[in-house]
Amino acid sequence: MTHVLPISFSLNGQAIAIDVPAHTLLIDLIRDRLGLKGTKRSCDMEVCGACTVLLDGEPISSCTTLAVDVDQREVTTIEGVTPPEGLSRIQKAFVLHGGLQCGFCTPGFIMAVTALLKATPHPTDEEIRHYLHGNLCRCTGYTKILEAVRSLAAEQVSEDAA
């Protein structure tokens, strides 16, 4: 028996009201019904981080979250942190430092880094590694990603100092 529930939530600042079967996963709602394809499904078991979105600002695995659980809450996807023109400063840093190759894991990394820098504007290397431990990249070897995030942390420090 399919149990359909009405939910209302904010998706990248836009109010959404939609009926969803209780067993619908958030990633399928976002990608297939709402058409935002930036969020990627990869491991499908909360290990790789490719499907990371923010729920009330906290990173979650959209592949293993029920859509009904975002009722009355705020969901942010990669589309929500990308400016209408060009790239965000986090995205630019990834490009500048070569923090991506195939790019499949990148939306998840950008979302995780967005949450990291909000919680900890000037993370140490150890804090960056600890926070991003659950985002997997099979291309870069992580060094370039670490360099990208480190540059953002340093940039903020110098902005604060100025």
Place this chain on the structure above:
Amino acid sequence: MLPSPFAFERPSTIAGAVRAVGKSGDGMFYSGGTELLLALKMRVIHTDRLIDIKGIKGLDRIALNDANDIELGARCTHNKIANDPVIRAHVPALSSLCANVANIRIRSVGTIGGNLCFGEPHADPLTMLAALDARLVLIGPSGTRVVHADDFIRSELETVREPDELLTVIAFSRPTGPVTYRRFKHGERPSVNVAMAWSLGPSGRTIRSARVRVGALGSRPQPLKAIEDVLQGISVAEVRPAIEAVLPTALGELEVNEDRHGGAEYKRHLAGVLLLRNADEAIAAAGSA
């Protein structure tokens, strides 16, 4: 992967949740879903109804009560426990453990109660909670019962909790000595973990009693009785040689599953290494107290 369809209910009280889950075994309690949804997606578990307990007030409370017990609401996320001032002040090792469970996304929504109730042997929290002699409070249709952390696991992925009993609170005495925890892991789940809790005498230089648990090797955390016995009543300065003298015997008594995390001898060896490192940390902590 998509789970099979189920109905979804959101009770607002514990009694309502217990009623909603029912006796027939077709309903399950649900909170973070980090373990349950995975199993439902893989279809190794089936349920007709999920009973969401996130709307029940008070289940995510953390407090030091008048009886000097620390109470953890079962629905506390790993992140909440990691950042809680009471836990940081009184059991920093538990804060640190929770800050390192799985990954940041799991810690955002996964709960301590869910972790315990799933009964996965390769888990972090239960080993420490067993070392702390925690009590788990279960509320079911016929009332409340309390189960010690040591007795909670029946076998792998199976606990003594009845399907219509809700784990509500985990409580343990405020530690009176150093609590230490270490693990070794290849992926996200521990291959071996060791927790040790000392109760110190008034001088802070003598161990009144010690509890040592080794987890992830069998279905449940196992005590290292020989280590506990040898630590009882000795001074902190004597700890290292005392442990080393009985360590091979103690490790030999562990029941160890051989699995993809490694062979039995390898994992026994790791348990010994982790225990000695915990001991060094506890000695230093006792010395600086």
